[in-house]
Amino acid sequence: SCRDRQCPKCQATARRQWVAAREAELLPIEYFHVVFTLPDQLIPLARYHQAVIYHLLFRAMSETLLEFGERRWQGTLGITAVLHTWGQTLVEHPHVHGIVTGGALTKVGTRWISSRRGYLFPVRALSAVFRGKYCASLERAYARGELPGGQALPMLASAESFARLLRELRRQAFVVYAKRPSGGPHQVLSYIGRYTHRVAISNQRLTDISDGQVSFTWKDYRCEGRQKVMRLTAGEFIRRFMQHVLPAEFVRIRHYGLFANGRKQVKLARCRALLAAVTTAEQLMTAARDDGKRVEPLPEEKFQRCAACGLGQMVRRAELPPGCGPPSWEVRRAA
Structure with a gap:
């Protein structure tokens, strides 16, 4: 070799x-x-x-x-x-x-x-x-x-x-x-x-080498991938081949x-762990829907599950400081 x-x-x-x-x-x-x-x-x-x-x-x-x-x-x-x-x-x-x-x-x-x-x-x-x-x-x-x-x-x-x-x-x-x-x-x-x-080009595509000419097969994708044969001079064939070295x-x-x-294996392992947790949660929710029951979320997922339906996933958007609630109706109407 x-x-x-x-x-x-x-x-x-x-x-x-x-x-x-x-x-x-x-x-x-x-x-x-x-x-x-x-x-x-x-x-x-x-x-x-x-x-x-x-x-x-x-x-x-x-x-x-x-x-x-x-x-x-x-x-x-x-x-x-x-x-x-x-x-x-x-x-x-x-x-x-x-x-x-x-x-x-x-x-x-x-x-x-x-x-x-x-x-x-x-x-x-x-x-x-x-x-x-x-x-x-x-x-x-x-x-x-x-x-x-x-x-x-x-x-x-x-x-x-x-x-x-x-x-x-x-x-x-x-x-x-x-x-x-x-x-x-x-x-x-x-x-x-x-x-x-x-x-x-692979050796299998070469069909003939004679008289200073090289013939090889190629697929014409404009004709639905039909296989054809192209014949080039040896010099032109070498020129085209060398362009791709x-x-x-x-x-x-x-x-x-x-x-x-860098840290590829660590990242992939983390992805697999997260995807496995998501798959487990989805399986539990599917089973609950099939049984007509609510499912108790996994411990690490409780803080992400909707308290009302037990199925939806909560996404944290912002944190309000203590004592800061939504504006009153009068304030919103005046705005």
Whole structure:
């Protein structure tokens, strides 16, 4: 085994181990499959500045999702993201696949808040925020001198040309996909796992190499995924393949939020404990409704249960100082 991460044969064991490790970390909740794609205008920059462009892609994607989780649930969600740079015909198609938790752990770690069933965040809002964050990060990278230009990159030749590129990008829609997988999180892990430790094309897709030509199969999704055969010159095939060889030490699998390596196991254990408590309470309430009786809440939940019905959950909004009650009717009417 050569153990090179660009080898299509040597990473099968590592891929299986990665998928198994991620499955062991799954929480008993809904997960969502998200995809964040860069527009075609950035492909020339990615050819010459892979590390910078792809790092900004990871950063803008993660910051967007974490910000939405913070706004909606005042907590931290979990994200596992994998970079994928190719399409079926080996042309550049840089995008990031992600697995996102359908909910978040509150900052103080005392509650798990689940997303609405089958729904994560509005895609158009995700796209707009993602575009804004990426363009802002790209502008800062250019100001720091991380994107030198040249004859092959006229959009970086001067500040004016770069400003035109930014204006064009800010008018461009950044494609974002977010959907609950029909087969559950295991289906997404299996799908993403195919790309975690593989390169642009597998040996099984190669059908013929002769007369300086390379033939390989590809799926045409515009024709309902029909399999076709593409034939390229050896030079063009190598050129397309090499576009997807990432820089040395570039990390193509990244984890954020609850899945970030720092204290990950502690956070996941806390999430499981909270989710188990919620499941137990829901089972008791369901049994009580079936029996037509009220259920006595668990001791640690008494302070959260409604004193009137015994089923609803109380949410603390504010604390009034002693002796401070609601305004009288006369005061409210005068106001």
